[in-house]
Amino acid sequence: MQVDYIIVGLGLAGLAFTKELEKNNKSYLVFENHSQNSSMVAGGVYNPVVLKRFTPVWNATEQLAIALPFYEDLEILFKKKYHFKFDIYRIFKSVEEQNNWFMASDNPVLSNYMSTKLINEKHEGILADFGYGKLINTGRIDTKTLLEDYQDYLLDRDLIKYESFQYSELKITENGVEYKGLKASKIVFCEGFGLKNNPFFNELPMQEAKGELITIHAPNLNVDFLIKSALFVFPLGNNLYKVGATFNWKDKTQLPTEEGKNELTTKLESFITVPYKIVEHIAGIRPTVKDRRPLVGKHPKHPNLAVLNGLGTRGVMIAPTVAKALYDHLENGIALDKEISIARFL
Ligand SMILES: Cc1cc2nc3c(=O)[nH]c(=O)nc-3n(C[C@H](O)[C@H](O)[C@H](O)COP(=O)(O)OP(=O)(O)OC[C@H]3O[C@@H](n4cnc5c(N)ncnc54)[C@H](O)[C@@H]3O)c2cc1C
Structure with missing residues (x-):
């Protein structure tokens, strides 16, 4: 052959x-x-802004211009939806972060994505005393x-x-x-x-960057956007939310661990106050380069x-x-x- x-x-x-x-x-x-x-x-999330520093992700605009039609073609081929658009709400921790956000949103590379308005909406079960910065034109692929x-x-x-x-x-x-x-x-x-x-x-x-994720069932968390704070939380439908992810630079196994779960739940509870149940816990290794x-x-x-x-x-x-x-x-x-x-x- x-x-x-x-x-x-x-x-x-x-x-x-x-x-x-x-x-x-x-x-x-x-x-x-x-x-x-x-x-x-x-998680399958795509987002062209580094949410720690509010800087552009390397070549993101160019990459998205190729990636989004690529996944659309696959949706047509298989007659199924893989691409789910949602906004990203970045919880501000301080006034200083709010200022940094508004300064960054002036950058022409980022202005397509970063809303210049401070979002002060109240959402049950989310701690966000300083409000949110909103990203648009973002979403996820169900990989x-x-x-x-x-x-x-x-x-x-x-x-x-x-x-x-x-x-x-x-x-x-x-x-x-x-x-x-x-x-x-x-x-x-x-x-x-x-x-x-x-x-x-x-x-x-190549460096191992193990990541763990949980899926939670949280009927009182009624959001249709991704929440970003110490972790991301995004909706999957039916009151399910994906929560992640950890970073572990030493563990080369793909097994979910108790330590990983504890880290996820501790961080989650620092900004989400509604009751939830964990329905899935998974892990994998990101192939990262120095x-x-x-x-x-x-x-x-x-x-x-x-x-x-x-x-x-x-x-x-x-x-x-x-x-x-x-x-x-x-x-x-x-x-x-x-x-x-x-x-x-x-
Ligand atoms: C917890 C976690 C969360 C993540 N979240 C996101 C996110 O939100 N957004 C995002 O863009 N990226 C995310 N990533 C990163 C993303 O998953 C990776 O960048 C990407 O999946 C890597 O793809 P890959 O094909 O290179 O590797 P892999 O997906 O690892 O695929 C490699 C394949 O090769 C196969 N293989 C290896 N050796 C052999 C062999 N000898 N013979 C036959 N087959 C072999 C493996 O079985 C595997 O199927 C995340 C990763 C993790 C772990």
Whole structure:
């Protein structure tokens, strides 16, 4: 059997790259072993403003211009809704924060998103003595449902194998690669934190950033926006809310922990006062890089081996842009932006 591409890993990176291949009529086969689950557990929120400092997120406007139509196309393909728009209400902790917000909202890059009005609405069960700053043109992608549907779509067309890719079985040939009898012109590794096991690329500086999330049932919390304070809380419908996320730079497991749950509930109760019940508790590892930029590019010695990774905390916005950049690089020789190219570490 011969394909144009072998893809290892079907999280947001693998999904975005295979869509790029489909757009360009390239054949491919995906290997997926369910060893990582970052894209499955992700909150899926997209937001172009850093809510700690009120500064623009790196290249967010450009990324969103590619990402939103990308997810819309998938909604059309599967006749299902994955994109849920909502405003973000950032709880102010002080007058100083209010001032910082209004100064930042003058920035032309941010003015599309940051409302210049102080929001003083009262909402049952939310402590917000200094009011809120409101972000518009934000929302979330239901990445879990999208990925599940995409896996089924690939399975129906025999384009995915649920097995571990064994690196030791990969042969690098003159014109491409060969893996257990399957020939391909190129292979793209999209393993998320699984990159650590990849002997071709494991020297790239990936850091684990484990995150835990809970889903709560809170019938008295009647909000249709995302609340951001020590954590985010956003509505899922039916009185359910997703709450997250923690950051743990040491734990490499994907297991939810008691410590994580305690951190989430303590922080949640610092700004939400209504009763709630925890109905789900999940965890995953964000594939982050020390300079907070993606890892994209060809292997320095084997140009038919490439990597698409390092989506960090913002995979929803970044994945479609970097998948396109990698495709254009591999097929059309277009140089990668230095900020995303793995050449910066090699
Ligand atoms: C708790 C949490 C909350 C988050 N919230 C958000 C958010 O609100 N917004 C946002 O934009 N981002 C968020 N993220 C980050 C986002 O999830 C990531 O940026 C993105 O999902 C990474 O996608 P990926 O495809 O690179 O990796 P992954 O999703 O980890 O996918 C890699 C895939 O490769 C497979 N794989 C690995 N090794 C092998 C192998 N040898 N053989 C076969 N398959 C293999 C794995 O099983 C996995 O399916 C969050 C992450 C976490 C953990």
